[in-house]
Amino acid sequence: MNWFTTRKRSAESAKERLQLVLVHDRTDLTPAELESLKDDLLKAISRYIEIDRDAVQIGLERDGRSQRLVADIPLRNVTRRHAG
Amino acid sequence: MAAQVITISSGKGGVGKTTAVANLAVALASDGRKVVCIDGDIGLRNLDVVMGLENRIVYDIVDIIEGRCKLRQAMIRDKHYPDLYLIPAAQTRDKSAVSPSDMTRVCNDLRPDYDFILIDSPAGIERGFRNAIAAADRVLVVTNPEVSAVRDADRVVGILEAEEKGTPSLILNRLNPALVKHNDMLSAEDVLDLLGIQLIGIVPEDEAVIIGSNRGTPVVTEVKSRAGQAFRNIAKRLQGQAVPFMELEQQGGLWQSIQRLAGRK
Ligand SMILES: Nc1ncnc2c1ncn2[C@@H]1O[C@H](COP(=O)(O)OP(=O)(O)OP(=O)(O)O)[C@@H](O)[C@H]1O
Ligand SMILES: [Mg+2]
Numbered sequence: 001m002n003w004f005t006t007r008k009r010s011a012e013s014a015k016e017r018l019q020l021v022l023v024h025d026r027t028d029l030t031p032a033e034l035e036s037l038k039d040d041l042l043k044a045i046s047r048y049i050e051i052d053r054d055a056v057q058i059g060l061e062r063d064g065r066s067q068r069l070v071a072d073i074p075l076r077n078v079t080r081r082h083a084g
Numbered sequence: 085m086a087a088q089v090i091t092i093s094s095g096k097g098g099v100g101k102t103t104a105v106a107n108l109a110v111a112l113a114s115d116g117r118k119v120v121c122i123d124g125d126i127g128l129r130n131l132d133v134v135m136g137l138e139n140r141i142v143y144d145i146v147d148i149i150e151g152r153c154k155l156r157q158a159m160i161r162d163k164h165y166p167d168l169y170l171i172p173a174a175q176t177r178d179k180s181a182v183s184p185s186d187m188t189r190v191c192n193d194l195r196p197d198y199d200f201i202l203i204d205s206p207a208g209i210e211r212g213f214r215n216a217i218a219a220a221d222r223v224l225v226v227t228n229p230e231v232s233a234v235r236d237a238d239r240v241v242g243i244l245e246a247e248e249k250g251t252p253s254l255i256l257n258r259l260n261p262a263l264v265k266h267n268d269m270l271s272a273e274d275v276l277d278l279l280g281i282q283l284i285g286i287v288p289e290d291e292a293v294i295i296g297s298n299r300g301t302p303v304v305t306e307v308k309s310r311a312g313q314a315f316r317n318i319a320k321r322l323q324g325q326a327v328p329f330m331e332l333e334q335q336g337g338l339w340q341s342i343q344r345l346a347g348r349k
Contacts, residue, residue, distance in 0.1 A: 014274075022238050025239065064280040
């Protein structure tokens, strides 16, 4: 392994690891809890509207000292169902 | 005169709280300010040795609180600065001997006669930390550019915000510019971005700090020391002066973004 690439990673991986750890520390939400939250959320939404599960993106984002739960949930087009 | 009470905390132990208190106290005193430092680390007294005052201790903070001496009797005058005092921690007691209201009372008694009261907080987020922040008008959080230290600092920042103590300022201690340059250490910019708080100073790793604490003479008295310069700058900022951030040689143009993050631009 190249000396420079090995070196380069340590500060970067420190930063990436901290980003994840801090978001979970601050929200008191474990990665497993976040997964089941996502699951419940999608189940609830699916009761009303058809969603494209594979394209769903839900995650915690940092914004200065506050956290937000950001969800991007694409909906399925229902024209076909109505037509058929 | 009404002193500003400033507590130095960290979360993780050994990151440089006591070093910071001793150096900032000496720097403020050499700028002509009247300063009292309080060692809040009950049971693990240390500020006395870092300041070189261990031979002068008669009474400690628990003696004041429990009425065995007058406040002034427990204040040890510095060897070089007549307006710099230390109130030592008790060595044979534990943190339960002091309550947050005791600390507030001691600080309020001191406030009229001094410019700055600096409190050295113990590591952790338990009773001793709660005591140390009780009277604080302002908190400085010390961290090192390392994963565990930054994580613990974030916990402390969160608790301070929850307790409505305001957002603290950051002292980033033991930064090694050469390691940062090789991407083997978190940069000041990284740490500020992660913690989301304001910077008050970056103190480089400097062996003069250890030599100074061996002698009981804080490094801030060393004109040539980079760490000493960093502490002198922080002391000026505490007095309300806008001192530009040091360009830590090998860090290139980073300091501009640091100034931006610190809200000074
Ligand atoms: N900038 C620096 N460069 C080199 N060494 C340093 C620097 N800052 C602190 N140190 C050293 O790090 C060690 C720990 O410092 P210090 O005792 O101030 O930490 P602390 O946060 O008060 O620890 P504790 O949590 O145990 O109270 C000391 O040996 C000190 O000399
Ligand atoms: Mg200490």
